[in-house]
Amino acid sequence: MKKSLKKQLKKWNIGDYVRQFSIVTGGVLLTLWLTAKIADSAKQREVRQAMQLVALELRDNLQVIQDYKWMYNDEKRVAYRLKEHDFSLDGLPADTVAYYTRRITGSMGKPYRFLTDALEMFKTTGIASDIADKQIVIDLLRCYNELGAFDNSMNIYYDQRMKAILPEQMGETLWSADTNIDKAFGKMLASKKVRNWLGMIPRAFDSRYFETNEEKLETMIAELEKRYQ
Known part of the structure; x- marks a missing residue:
């Protein structure tokens, strides 16, 4: 046994040891590198999927802004027409009176709400920490803050x-039982408070208010879709 061990020691070569150690070490390092690459790839896939959901949510919110813009512009047009007629419905076609009545007296309360589900997922899952470019994170949060400010202005309106x-x-x-909606609306127009409100509608938002918010949102959506398509 001792002779055999001596023979093995005599045959032992430092170069062989270094070569075998290098192979083992290289294999371990390669495994660790591949594991890290796979983990990083999985994280980036999660980031891409999350940001795609955020982009879709922002596109839905863009539609909300456009719907608000249409409603406001239509209500402003009706307010102008009523003021031109000195807040009287006399001489107006029946279908016009019916439309004006619906536009001014309908939809009490804010008709739309913005979606924030994807934003909440973005915040709670820690996705932001896996995004290398933190500027896009800042821009995204600022975009949602501006949506919040827009929503507050709609609440006030x-x-x-x-x-x-x-x-x-x-x-x-x-x-009353014998008063139809159109006649009731005609009586409402005699109210000073209602007339003051109708006079205020055209001044509630400047001409670029809705377009400016649309453009900011479109810019954010385009950036997300370019990066995470």
Whole structure:
């Protein structure tokens, strides 16, 4: 046994040891590198999927802004027409009166809400920590903050609208069994509070308010879709 061991020691070569150690070490390092690459690839895939969901959510929110813009512009047009007629419905076609009535007295309260589900997922899952370019994270959060500010302005607008219209709408002397909606609306237009509200509508938002918010959102969506398509 001792002779055999001596023979083995004599045959032992430092170069062989280094070569075998290098092979083993290289294999371990390669395994670790591949594991890290796979983990990083999985994280980046999660980031891409999350940001694609955020982009879709922002596109839905863009539609909300466009819907608000259409409603406001239409309501502003009706307010102008009523003011031109000195807040009188006399001489207007029946279908026009019906439309004006729906536009001014309908939809009490804010009609739309923005979606934030993808944003909450983005915040709670820690996805942001896996995004190398933190500027895109800052831009995204700023974009949602601006949506929040827009939403607050809609809250104020529709709250003031309801305060002006609803009391007149619910007045006991306004509605009776023999009073149709159009006649009731005609009586509402005699109210100073309602007239003041209609006069304020065209001044509620400047001409570029909705377009500016649309453009900011479109820019953010385009950036996300370019990076995470």
